[in-house]
Amino acid sequence: MNQLLVFVCDGAPVRGEFVSIGSAWQNIVALRKDPPAVQKVMGEFVAAATLLTASIKLDGTLMIQAQSKGPIQLLVVECTSQLEIRASVSLNPDFGEIPDNATLAELLDAEGSGRLAITLDPIDRKPSQTPYQGIVALKRPSSTHPGLDEPIETVSEAIMQYMQHSEQIDTRIWLTSSSQSLGGFLLQRMPDAGGASQYDPKMMAEGWERIQMLGSTITNEELLEVSPETLLRRLFLEESERFGVRSFPIRLVRFACRCSxxxxxxxxxxxxxxxxxxxxxxxxxxxxxxxxxxxxxxxxxxxxxxxxxxxxxxxxxxxxxxxx
CATH class of the missing domain: 3.90.1280.10 (HSP33 redox switch-like)
Incomplete structure (x- = not known):
């Protein structure tokens, strides 16, 4: 499967996406011999880039780029508006063996050196214009020690923080990766429709909370192994009519490189x-x-x-x- 499915809920201010990537990811993996932890993080960034490209509705290329003095020296993931993906990673030769369970913070933010950026490059950009770039924080305020920051451990959390700060959209995202496939699930709370909506604000808020709760029940195994259409049916198995779920035609994801x-x-x-x-x-x-x-x-x-x-x-x- 190399599919992306977008859906909206007319009965709640929610838009969502499922992505499942198989052979397109295997094309990337086949070219590399990365440690499992590095491969996992790169795969999750590939899934995230695909979801974000469809979410932002970019006509051009979205690039996720990470640099650090940690084990990952440079990581680049790109996805075009046609859902063409490619990815590369360079490791720091000064580091030895990388543990299989290494977190995003351990791979990218050693000694606070990590830098993660998301760049949007429209296809119609004029030569005098620079692409829009948003810096993604790799730290967040500590929940247990006020005034202090703590590292972000997962790709999902880093992407959610980016969407909150750069796009001002409440977003939940689930990402998972294996050597054979990638899976991702995104939920966004869209701006309330105000007076044009037949639903009151309380119902809209409850709908967003309820759909987030339903989304949390989907497992990594399902994201890796089950088609987006089936996942959507499972998500709203008993409440599809309540939320007025509408899906759009499946879009295909493929590996493509623009080198020449x-x-x-x-x-x-x-x-x-x-x-x-x-x-x-x-x-x-x-x-x-x-x-x-x-x-x-x-x-x-x-x-x-x-x-x-x-x-x-x-x-x-x-x-x-x-x-x-």
């Missing part, structure tokens, strides 16, 4: 003649591997000369003689 020989040629041009000549003298060719899909690109001396002297990418790129 043209993009690599553009990077070579940015390096400049002197740097490229230095690489050619040492290695005989400029070679690179895409961190997202593993595609190998090789530019020999002739390729590099054409790239550096051309004015357009199409002029710079000739068919590769070997590899990609």
């Amino acid at each position: 020989r043209e993009r690599v040629a553009d990077v070579i041009r940015m390096l400049g003649q002197e740097e490229v000549d230095s690489i050619l003298a040492e290695l005989g060719a400029v070679e690179t591997r895409c961190d997202f899909c593993g595609m190998q690109y090789r530019f020999d001396a002739v390729d590099c000369k054409q790239t550096l002297t051309s004015s357009t990418l199409s002029d710079a790129v000739r068919p590769a003689s070997k590899g990609h």
Whole structure:
């Protein structure tokens, strides 16, 4: 399954999404040999990115990027408005074995160094405009020690905090990940309809609380193994009419990478003649591997000369003689 299902409740101010990702996630995993804890966190970020992209209704690309001095040095997850996903992670070589039960805080916020950001890059953005970026806090006020902060331990909690502060929308999110599949479930309380609504504020508040409680009964195993349509039926098994549940057509999720020989040629041009000549003298060719899909690109001396002297990418790129 590689499916996302959106639903709304006419009888309560609630919008929700289920996502189940199988082969598209396996395409990402097959390229990597990450420790289980790292793989789990990356998978949950992939599920979260997919849910958020559909939730925010972005026409473009949503990127989740994390950097730290902890075990995870850099993590990047991207999802386009077409629900095309890709992900990459780089580990810090200074750390040894990573425990299987390592938390988000242990992987990303060692010594308070972690930085987590969500970037929205619209497809129609002008060159002079910068993408919108929201910083996600990796700490929250302590519930037991007023005035102090404590680390956020899970991806779900980090995403909920982002939605609360950046989008001002009450959000509950459940995420789970295995080596074979990903599962996610999102609930949002939408703004009350005011005088246009046939439901009074008390009923609306009770509906939001009730649906959150129902959502909490869904297990990780169900999210990983059961289709979104079946999960929706189970969620409102006895109360579908009360909440006026409507679902929208299933959307498909797929793995896709946007790397290309043209993009690599553009990077070579940015390096400049002197740097490229230095690489050619040492290695005989400029070679690179895409961190997202593993595609190998090789530019020999002739390729590099054409790239550096051309004015357009199409002029710079000739068919590769070997590899990609």
